[in-house]
Amino acid sequence: MLLEQFINGMTLGSIYAIVALGFTLVFGVLGIINMAHGEIFMVGAFVGVMTTGVLGWPLWLAFVASIVVTSILGYLLETFTLRPLRGKRGVSHLAPLISTIGVSILLENLSHHLFGAGNKPFRTEFAEMSIEIGSLTIYIVQIVIFVISIILMIGLSIWLSKTKAGKALRATAENLETASILGVDTKKIITLTVIIASAMGGIAGILVGMAFNSVSPQMGLAIGLKGLAIIILGGMGNVKGAMVGGLILGLSETFLVAYGDSGYRDAIAFIMIIVILLLRPQGIFGSKIAEGR
Amino acid sequence: MLKLTNVQTFYGQIQALKGIDLEVPEGQIITLLGANGAGKSTTMKTIAGLLKPKKGSIEFLGENVTGLRPDQLLRKGIALVPEGRAILSSMTVLENLEMGAYHRKDKGVKEDIENVMQRFPILFERQTQLAGTLSGGQQQMLAIARALLSKPKLLLLDEPSMGLAPLIVSEIFAIIKEIKETGTTVLLVEQNAKQALKIADFGYVMETGKIIIEGKSADLLTDSRIVEAYLGRKSTKVQEEVQDEGISASKQV
Ligand SMILES: Nc1ncnc2c1ncn2[C@@H]1O[C@H](COP(=O)(O)OP(=O)(O)OP(=O)(O)O)[C@@H](O)[C@H]1O
Ligand SMILES: [Mg+2]
Secondary structure, eight states: OHHHHHHHHHHHHHHHHHHHHHHHHHHHHHSSOOTTHHHHHHHHHHHHHIIIIISOOOHHHHHHHHHHHHHHHHHHIIIIIIGGGTTOTTOOTTHHHHHHHHHHHHHHHHHHHHHOSSOBOOOOTTTTOEEEETTEEEEHHHHHHHHHHHHHHHHHHHHHHHSHHHHHHHHHHHOHHHHHHTTOOHHHHHHHHHHHHHHHHHHHHHHHHHHHTOBOTTHHHHHHHHHHHHHHHHOTTOHHHHHHHHHHHHHHHHHHHHHSOGGGGGGHHHHHHHHHHHHOTTOSSOOSSOOOO | OEEEEEEEEEETTEEEEEEEEEEEOTTOEEEEEEOTTSSHHHHHHHHHTSSOOSEEEEEETTEEOTTOOHHHHHHHTEEEEOTTOOOOTTSBHHHHHHHHTTTOOSTTHHHHHHHHHHHSHHHHHTTTSBGGGSOHHHHHHHHHHHHHTTOOSEEEEEOTTTTOOHHHHHHHHHHHHHHHHTTOEEEEEOSOHHHHHHHOSEEEEEETTEEEEEEEHHHHHHOHHHIIIIIOSOHHHHHHHHHHHHHHHHHHO
8 A cells, every 4th residue: 555655664764864864974074974973873772672672661750761871872982083193194094994993893782692682572562553534554563753853853853953063063064274274173173973863873873773563683784784875875064955855765666565565675775876876976965076075 | 463483384294384473563554475285274273173283372361261262263253364264155145155154153143144134234135145155256255244243352364365366366455454453353364465465464474384474564574585576676666656655555545
């Protein structure tokens, strides 16, 4: 049924968008791909599983816990693995990328060690609940996911365009030196950006856990690569591009599974990268000229 | 107000400033001249905190500010309009102005922005447009207006007339004089040596990382070394012109 698939696609896509926003914020400000973002997302998902499943906490508290844990991870990531490499002479510009890859491996192995390799179910009190409108079945989980994602996207957009800190972030993303001579403490803004991006990853982790009712230490890599595909699709560092790109990927995956060959589901993201790089290398919303950094 | 003592700045192994001694007294316009690559921008960036000097000290309002970050120096009252303007092109004109007042917490920001837009009507007209769509001259106005919104005590202007048509250049120089009259001290880097010296009280000339000449603007305007190297005319003619324009300027006032 078309409408049902559309809702499925939008739900999935809105989660992808949140993941991609985390990538794009960090890329915008630091000009690097944070390869640890997928694993921070995975940790967020496990915090959700542990707090709701083992500790029996309500879902909202699981979100809070996940935000707190992933924010701390973001802070540590910036302070210990990114900042020491910044602005130093003789440090390759690839160094922070490698550094985030190191963190991603560390986090994946750590959760392997702590939680085992297998999938963990993610139970929510309303996992099976659904509403029927005519022949249309919508699960409550889907509505929850979609609403949270949309609120997050709108909230972030307003924060970026209206608040002082949001404007400082955009100024820093456009030009670090310029922002600093305008009085922006760019070190603080960068830290804040990595923290916000990580917290969004944590939220997305719980959302994915809810959507698929399953969490595993390997989930970070898959979703990380998709997030990467989305920001290439939407334009690196572009907030609107991450949102639209996420929705496009979610919809196309869902429709492929429903009407085509589900075996190619995970290939879609990468087919998209190839096509977009051939047709519009700057991405859908990216500007023609590469940003000079 | 500002005092540089033996300031030495490096780009890696390359020494760009080889011991700069320079003073900017409060309420004046001081100009820094020199050929391309002399180290003028490096001096400005070092004062603004974008570059850290390896040796020497910078004193501002009697306080040692050597090695402070740009945002800390801005809070102390030093604002830089860098070479090439550094407009935030993906933000609107209004947002650029707001960023100028970023560190301020007083209630007067909105009013100051309105005043600035009154002074530069083009910024009012284009306030919702992306700053990147402005022309070069308009961007320079925006950059200066933005820096003024931080309410600086010392304004550093790095080649504000670069790449602009003569008419706009005159306007920029008129604005710089206005800025001085409102009580803001100005350190001005210029290629346009003659016009800079005409509005400045005192001038320094740099060559390969060193100050080679310094003196009162009126003296520098007739200094044969400067006339040959930067003014490109015979000294007598310049002298006449200075006198002429001095008279016309005093008439205007
Ligand atoms: N980022 C950099 N890395 C290495 N060397 C630099 C850098 N920036 C400037 N230099 C060198 O430092 C010296 C001084 O440069 P600076 O930009 O201060 O000159 P300037 O007087 O402002 O010149 P212009 O009139 O062209 O603006 C030059 O020799 C320049 O090549
Ligand atoms: Mg220069």
